[in-house]
Amino acid sequence: MAFTNQPGTLLGPLTTTWTMPESCSVFMPPCSTCDQGFRGQSCNAISGGRVQDNTACWPPVKKGVASPTWPFVGWGFYSPGxxxxxxxTTACTAVYGQRPEWNTQFTLVSSETAVGCCPT
Structure with a gap:
């Protein structure tokens, strides 16, 4: 079951291992008193300094893909991935028509398999 109930944006292929910029390895807490943070975030002056996903921390996307607006819960998917x-490392899979191991973000289409990557 997809938890956004929205179609994802095809960001392009991800067929080779991609390394994120060093600046993306900084953990940013969502508030000044929070004791947890998230990688791949940046401060957004437009939103009063709140953290948001940093698209520079995503693998490259194909030409013509629009940048998401803030806030966004995931941008899209890579295919083939x-x-x-x-x-x-690959941690879980979801196959169209089968009960997935996790709630996928976007609805799968016929013959599609989604792979979830988690920190090694």
């Missing part, structure tokens, strides 16, 4: 980013 044959490799996880460096430091990540």
């Amino acid at each position: 044959l490799a996880c980013p460096a430091g990540y």
Whole structure:
């Protein structure tokens, strides 16, 4: 079951291992008193300094893909997605028509398989 009930944006292929920029390895807490943070975030002056996903921390996208607006819960998917980013490993799969191991973000289409990558 998809938790956004929205179609994802095809961001392009991810067929080789991609390494994110060093600046994306900083953990940013969502508030000044929070004791947890998230990688791949940046401060957004437009939103009063709140953190948001940093698209520079995503693998490259194909030409013509629009940048998401803030806030966004995921941007889209890579297809074919044959490799996880460096430091990540395939952790779970979801196959169209079968009960997935996790709630996928976007609805799968016929003959599609989704792979979740998690930190190694």
